[in-house]
Amino acid sequence: MLGYSLQKGCPAFLCRRIGYVPQIQNIDPRMPVSVREVVMMGRYGRLGLLRRPGPADRRVVDSMLQLVGMSHLASRPIGHLSGGEQQRVAIARALAQEPEILLLDEPTAALDRRARVEIMTLVSEIHRSRHLTTLMVTHELKTAAAVCDRLILMKEGRIWAQGTPAEVLREELLDLLFGG
Amino acid sequence: MNIKMDFSIFGYQFMQNAILAGLLGGVACSLIGVFVVTMNLSFIGVAISHAAFAGALCGTWLGFNPLAGAFLFSLVAAAVIGPLADRGEFNPDTPIGIIFSITMGMAFLFMGLLPGPKTQALELLWGSILTVNDRDLLLLAIVAAVVVSLVVLFFKEIQAVIFHREVALAVGIPASLIFYGLLFLTGSVITASLRSIGGLLIFNLILNPAAAAYQLTYNLRLMFVLSSFFGVLSTWVGLFLSCLFDVPSGATIVIVSAVIFIIAASFSPKRKVKKWEEEVSTGPGKALFK
Numbered sequence: 169m170l171g172y173s174l175q176k177g178c179p180a181f182l183c184r185r186i187g188y189v190p191q192i193q194n195i196d197p198r199m200p201v202s203v204r205e206v207v208m209m210g211r212y213g214r215l216g217l218l219r220r221p222g223p224a225d226r227r228v229v230d231s232m233l234q235l236v237g238m239s240h241l242a243s244r245p246i247g248h249l250s251g252g253e254q255q256r257v258a259i260a261r262a263l264a265q266e267p268e269i270l271l272l273d274e275p276t277a278a279l280d281r282r283a284r285v286e287i288m289t290l291v292s293e294i295h296r297s298r299h300l301t302t303l304m305v306t307h308e309l310k311t312a313a314a315v316c317d318r319l320i321l322m323k324e325g326r327i328w329a330q331g332t333p334a335e336v337l338r339e340e341l342l343d344l345l346f347g348g
Numbered sequence: 349m350n351i352k353m354d355f356s357i358f359g360y361q362f363m364q365n366a367i368l369a370g371l372l373g374g375v376a377c378s379l380i381g382v383f384v385v386t387m388n389l390s391f392i393g394v395a396i397s398h399a400a401f402a403g404a405l406c407g408t409w410l411g412f413n414p415l416a417g418a419f420l421f422s423l424v425a426a427a428v429i430g431p432l433a434d435r436g437e438f439n440p441d442t443p444i445g446i447i448f449s450i451t452m453g454m455a456f457l458f459m460g461l462l463p464g465p466k467t468q469a470l471e472l473l474w475g476s477i478l479t480v481n482d483r484d485l486l487l488l489a490i491v492a493a494v495v496v497s498l499v500v501l502f503f504k505e506i507q508a509v510i511f512h513r514e515v516a517l518a519v520g521i522p523a524s525l526i527f528y529g530l531l532f533l534t535g536s537v538i539t540a541s542l543r544s545i546g547g548l549l550i551f552n553l554i555l556n557p558a559a560a561a562y563q564l565t566y567n568l569r570l571m572f573v574l575s576s577f578f579g580v581l582s583t584w585v586g587l588f589l590s591c592l593f594d595v596p597s598g599a600t601i602v603i604v605s606a607v608i609f610i611i612a613a614s615f616s617p618k619r620k621v622k623k624w625e626e627e628v629s630t631g632p633g634k635a636l637f638k
Contacts, residue, residue: 183520218502
């Protein structure tokens with residue numbers, strides 16, 4: 169990845185270049201961390217130990233909050249947000265890293281239909297406007313077909329088929345994938 | 349006349365030592381407590397503090413410095429328990445409970461093995477802040493200074509690890525190193541406070557001030573400050589009450605810290621969160637927060 173072998177796991181300097189959005193998890197509503205602080209965490213790896221965020225970092229954080237439409241909730245405790253809002257904040261944090269790849273793990277799992285559409289619209293907008301390589305893991309074939317340029321079907325840890333959605337998402341291929 | 353006598357006691361060297369030990373121990377324990385409370389490590393902390401107590405008794409039995417034994421045992425406990433908590437979704441309560449019971453068993457075994465009167469052992473159990481010597485104070489001062497400077501220097505890394513360890517790792521922070529560092533730090537603070545607060549009571553001074561602060565703020569910086577304030581308040585008021593009523597200081601310190609927690613919990617703005625969650629789960633109410 170990015171010219172490095174991942175045989176020995178992902179070293180920190182490489183992690184910093186990948187904006188990772190993990191699956192939505194329950195956050196304690198009493199967690200003493202605000203939305204703005206969560207997005208600022210995206211800058212921490214770049215800053216390195218013993219250095220504090222400066223005005224440049226704050227500008228990045230503000231613009232990312234605006235990009236995902238969360239500026240008005242910036243000072244809220246992170247645990248008070250809904251699942252969809254938390255997911256937007258997670259995307260803003262990943263982007264605040266100024267990554268070369270955006271990696272999303274089941275970004276729409278556990279979301280209702282409206283939030284799912286909103287998140288996917290946001291992800292594809294970011295992908296187009298920032299020309300950012302975006303890699304997404306999902307089980308929702310409809311969503312994948314709607315937003316992805318290229319699909320890779322995987323089965324038992326191996327690549328099973330790849331191509332454009334039209335090439336890959338054919339009835340007989342899917343029957344084979346899920347059946348056999 | 350009576351009140352005047354109560355205050356004259358503060359002129360004595362042992363009382364001044366106790367006040368200083370209360371300040372240093374209160375700050376160190378309650379800062380550690382912030383990690384313990386926010387990262388749901390309460391049970392881990394209890395297990396480590398009992399391991400420290402068992403280690404101190406083992407040290408006494410074998411005839412070397414009890415604090416060296418306490419330090420060694422608490423580090424081993426942290427090293428054993430850390431990976432159990434590290435597995436994430438798997439619930440670590442049962443294995444930690446087993447380790448906890450082993451350390452308790454060992455503590456009583458070493459206590460039984462100790463020949464002669466058990467005054468020293470009981471002192472480690474209850475603690476006696478009124479008999480701390482210069483060496484105890486020096487150790488407490490070093491540990492408190494280390495804890496305060498680590499919290500200040502690595503605040504942003506600690507904040508990220510408290511929020512979410514997977515996220516901290518993903519942005520390139522050495523999350524495991526920080527996590528284990530915090531566990532070892534917990535062991536060191538417990539060791540340093542063992543003689544003054546006592547093995548049974550130490551964990552209350554770690555948990556209660558931080559839990560009280562957790563009720564009152566959504567700001568992690570403020571939580572650290574409030575927690576150490578409550579910690580010092582507990583030791584000082586506890587010390588004062590202990591002299592006033594001539595009762596064991598460890599007990600009064602813990603009771604004061606528990607009272608502070610109860611007051612904080614009953615005035616907590618976070619109680620609203622619970623009501624809000626109930627409303628959301630039953631349907632309406634979400635509009636309130638738009």
